[in-house]
Amino acid sequence: MTTVSSTLGRIVDGRQRRKSRWLFVIAVLLVLAAAIFALTLVLGQSFTPPGDILRMLLGETVPGTSFTVGQLRLPRAVLAALAGLSFGMGGVAFQIMLRNPLASPDIIGISSGASAAAVFAIVVLSMNGPAVSVVAVVAGLGVALMVYGLSFRNGVAGTRLILVGIGVSAMLESFIAYILSQAPAWSLQEAMRWLTGSLNGAQLGQALPLLVALALFGGLLLHKARDLDALRLGDDMAAALGVRVGQTRVVVMIAAVGMIASATAATGPIAFVAFLSGPIAARIVGNSGSLLLPSALVGAVLVLAGDYAGQFLLPSRYPVGVVTGALGAPYLIFLIIRVNRSGGSL
Amino acid sequence: MTAHSLSVSRLSAGYSDADILQGLDLAVPPGRITVIVGANACGKSTLLRAMSRLLSPHKGEVLLDGKSIHRMAPKELARTLGLLPQSPIAPEGITVADLVGRGRHPHQGLFSRWTSQDDEAVADALTATRIVDLAERPVDELSGGQRQRVWIAMALAQQTDILLLDEPTTFLDISHQVEVLDLLTDLNHARGTTVVMVLHDLNLAARYADHLVAMTQGRIHVSGRPEEVLTQETVRQVFGLESRIVIDPTSGRPIMLPIGRHRMADNSQIKEMQP
Numbered sequence: 001m002t003t004v005s006s007t008l009g010r011i012v013d014g015r016q017r018r019k020s021r022w023l024f025v026i027a028v029l030l031v032l033a034a035a036i037f038a039l040t041l042v043l044g045q046s047f048t049p050p051g052d053i054l055r056m057l058l059g060e061t062v063p064g065t066s067f068t069v070g071q072l073r074l075p076r077a078v079l080a081a082l083a084g085l086s087f088g089m090g091g092v093a094f095q096i097m098l099r100n101p102l103a104s105p106d107i108i109g110i111s112s113g114a115s116a117a118a119v120f121a122i123v124v125l126s127m128n129g130p131a132v133s134v135v136a137v138v139a140g141l142g143v144a145l146m147v148y149g150l151s152f153r154n155g156v157a158g159t160r161l162i163l164v165g166i167g168v169s170a171m172l173e174s175f176i177a178y179i180l181s182q183a184p185a186w187s188l189q190e191a192m193r194w195l196t197g198s199l200n201g202a203q204l205g206q207a208l209p210l211l212v213a214l215a216l217f218g219g220l221l222l223h224k225a226r227d228l229d230a231l232r233l234g235d236d237m238a239a240a241l242g243v244r245v246g247q248t249r250v251v252v253m254i255a256a257v258g259m260i261a262s263a264t265a266a267t268g269p270i271a272f273v274a275f276l277s278g279p280i281a282a283r284i285v286g287n288s289g290s291l292l293l294p295s296a297l298v299g300a301v302l303v304l305a306g307d308y309a310g311q312f313l314l315p316s317r318y319p320v321g322v323v324t325g326a327l328g329a330p331y332l333i334f335l336i337i338r339v340n341r342s343g344g345s346l
Numbered sequence: 347m348t349a350h351s352l353s354v355s356r357l358s359a360g361y362s363d364a365d366i367l368q369g370l371d372l373a374v375p376p377g378r379i380t381v382i383v384g385a386n387a388c389g390k391s392t393l394l395r396a397m398s399r400l401l402s403p404h405k406g407e408v409l410l411d412g413k414s415i416h417r418m419a420p421k422e423l424a425r426t427l428g429l430l431p432q433s434p435i436a437p438e439g440i441t442v443a444d445l446v447g448r449g450r451h452p453h454q455g456l457f458s459r460w461t462s463q464d465d466e467a468v469a470d471a472l473t474a475t476r477i478v479d480l481a482e483r484p485v486d487e488l489s490g491g492q493r494q495r496v497w498i499a500m501a502l503a504q505q506t507d508i509l510l511l512d513e514p515t516t517f518l519d520i521s522h523q524v525e526v527l528d529l530l531t532d533l534n535h536a537r538g539t540t541v542v543m544v545l546h547d548l549n550l551a552a553r554y555a556d557h558l559v560a561m562t563q564g565r566i567h568v569s570g571r572p573e574e575v576l577t578q579e580t581v582r583q584v585f586g587l588e589s590r591i592v593i594d595p596t597s598g599r600p601i602m603l604p605i606g607r608h609r610m611a612d613n614s615q616i617k618e619m620q621p
Contacts, residue, residue, distance in 0.1 A: 007478050008469040014443045014482050015465065099435065230451055236431035239400050241504070242424030242452035288444050 022289035029284075029297035033081065036304040040077040041069055044312065079202040079266060080303045080320070082210045084273060085218070086263035088299020091274025092281065092291050093221050093256040096228055097249060098158035101335055104275035105144075105260045108165025111269035112172035113143025114261050118194040118268075119176050123183040128190065133209075133265030136194075140261030143168060144253060197270030197321030199307050206266045213262035217255040218296070224251055225290045271321045272328025273302050279335070302327075349376035350411055350426055350507050352397065352540065357406035359396040360564075365404060366392045368564040374508075374557075379534050379541045381551040384561035385585050390544040391432065393561070394512050397542070398429040410508075424452035428506035430497055432513050436485040442496050443481040446471055449503030471502035474536075475529060491522030498529065509533075511543040515550070523547070527554045548602045552576045553594065560584045576600040 041053055052065040091104045105111055117139030121127040127135065147168050151161040176195065183191060193200070221228070227248045230238040239245050260274060280302075281294035306327070307320035314323075352374040360366035366389045374380050382390050395401040397408050399415050407414045415423050428449075436445060449471070450464045472478045475495045480488065485496055494514060501509055514530070515523040531554060533539050545551040551558060552572040559569040562584045568575050581589040581602055588605040 007473055008465060010478070010481055011443055011465050011469045011472070014441070015447070015460070018441075018444060226451065226454070230448065232435065232437045233448060234431065234433065234435040236395070236400055236429070237434040239420070240398055240424065240429035240431065241448070242419075242421035244420055282438070286439055288440065 018286075018288040022285055022294075025285045025294055026297065029294060029301060033084075033297055033300045033304060036301065036308060037077050037081060040080070040304060040308055041073050044068065044073055075202040075204045075207065076199050076307065077304065078204065078207045079210070080199055080307050081300045082207055082214055083199075083263040083267045083270060084277075084300035084303030085296040086210065086214050086259040086299070087270060087273040087303070088277035088281075089218055089221060089292050089296035090256040090259035090263070091276075091299070092278030092295035093228065093252050094274075095278045096291060097231055097252050097256075098161060099232060099234075100158045100162060101275075101279050102162050103158060103165075104278070105140075105256065106269060106272060106274050107169065107332075108162055109147055109169035109172060110140050110144050110165075110257055110260055111264055111274070112169045112176070114140040114264040115194045115269050116172040116176050116179075118265075119179050119183075119191045122191045122194070123179050123187045126187070130209075133262075136265040137258075137261040140264060141254075141257050143172070144257040148253065193319075194268045195321075196319050196325065197264075197268035198319030199267055199303075200319060202267075210262055210266045213258060217258040217262075220251060220255040221259075221292055222290075224248055224255075225292055228252055228292075229290055268321065270303055270306075271325035272332070273299050273306075273324050276324070276328050276331060277302060279331075349538065350540065351376055351409075352427070352508055352542075353409050354393070354397060355407050355409060357393075357396060357403050357408065359392060359401050359403040359406075360389075361392075361401075366564050367396065367403075369406065370565055372559065372566060372569070374540060374542055376540050377534075377538045378556035379531065379554060380543075380557040380559060381555035382542070382544045382559045382561060383546075383548055383551045383584075384567075388561045388584075389564040390561055391512055392564075394429070394510050394542070394544055398427060398510050399423060400429070400431075421452045424504065424506070426506055427508045427510065428501045428504040430501045430509070430511045430514060432516065434497055436493070436496075438486060439484050441482050441484055442477060442488075442499075443468060443472070445485055445496060446499045446503050449500040452504060467503045467505055471499040474502055474533065475499040490518055491525060494518060494522070494526055495529065498526070502533070507538075508540040508542070511541070513544050513546060515545065515547070523550060530554070548576065548581070549594075552599045552601070553597050572599050576602055 042048055042050055046068070048065050048069055052062045053069050056062045056065050056070055091106070094103050094105055095101050097103070114136040118132050118136040121132045121135045147161060147165045150168070151164040153160070180188065180191060227243045230241050230243045231245065231248065235245050277295045277299040278291060281291050281298045285291065285294050302324060303320060306323040310318040310320050310323040354370055354372040357367050357370045358365045370393065382393065384390050392401065396403055399420070402416060408416070410418070410423070410426060415427070447464065447468050450467060453464065454460070472481055475498055477492065477495050477499060480492060480496070485493060488496065498514070511530070515526055518526065527550060530541050530543070534541050555572050557569065558572045558575040560567045560575055560580055567584050568580055576591060578589055578591055581587050590603045590605060591600050592603060593599070594601045
């Protein structure tokens, strides 16, 4: 027989253990991301002494380093980290909200929407630069709204939204294929970047809008984290706990799409990062505490590591999207089989 | 404990435009156990959903202490009225204590942290449902009966004076059904929690209800003490079933025995067997 006080002690212990595990995971992921970030700066085609990099970061002009690190490696690493954080957090927000790991923006057409619009803008409208990004973000939001609207019937059921999204995504992919088949060679190069996602030609100037979007939308998501977490118990249970389900959905959707579309505008849709980060994070933190931060960090690690591997660890140079795509596709198959079997949710 | 009053007045509600509930009135006796029964699709679950704000009424109101629940802040309502829906979802890998702790949601503000009061509520809920030893186990490893106790513990951690449950015994074998209903009765006796639940099994309903409500076609057909409600007449009108009502020697409550079309013993045998 347990007394009330010892029960209380066990509850407190268990909760603190879960909390410290969560904090530990966050710390490990932070260290890991920082390590790959540092590696990207220090070791590329050539080795740059960390001392030189530090001096450069402090504002000195170091011959050689200022170009290789300042102009090439640093923008690349910063953009990789920011895009990874955005994809990771935006993706898991969708997966939690719809209680299905397949509900990631790259599966339900939001990324294809951004890509299709960007390709259209480049090839047909001959646009370039930031204008293309704006078009991509707006199109991502538009497709999200369309998928949401098409799957609305007495509220939105996760499965229906996913199926509609996959359909819309397929349509957009064929639209992209059609545009590319018509594209003149000179715009093909630029358009291709929007299909796999790449950090080639990254510039620090691209990082600022992404950072702003991340702070704004990420802050909004973290603000809603607890309500979002309650949605995992089912819409009815969440409502019974005093969550405004519809309002939470709308806010989470806008914030997540905003993040994903902004990141897509900067780097192209880096394949499967939004899709992979949440389930990996859930596996590591063991499903206690919010998944938003762990998943964002996993996203950053994936993009940083994928880009580094694509540049230096593989026989020839690949854009980061090819590497993450190769990781993601088998996982997608595994997940479909498993979800089929257990009906499991994230 | 203050007894809150919950009542429904001329309520019409349903999905899209169709009214499943048609001008329904119901007063829930405070501090008692109310059980709602009725045929499939008669609107039992719809009523429970409307009473817990999951569904907005087309007409009429649900009143908590004389105030329309649809005009209350969701969290304020969730501190007085709890609901255990038919199929809540346990996130993969979540532990019992963690899940039960989610019941504290309406007590926590935007920035307020987990307090010792929250810990106490969880410990209390686990003790009352006798699942303290399962606290650190993942919910997906538990049996159906244990899992249902976990969900009830979560509803208890919410510390509401009124608890609505939508078929809390579905998918449980008979011993676990009785266990869950005994547990809810314990809570009602010990804390004066007003319990309102939908049950399928008429005999268990009559056994555990203080107040039995029989619904048909979106309306209340009859309500009152189980002896008044569970009659051959009611069963015929509500379920379209011929039946015989006897008295349960253990509880003194009525028991409904269905009369089908087969397996009839002849009359002389029945006469002999009747006490």
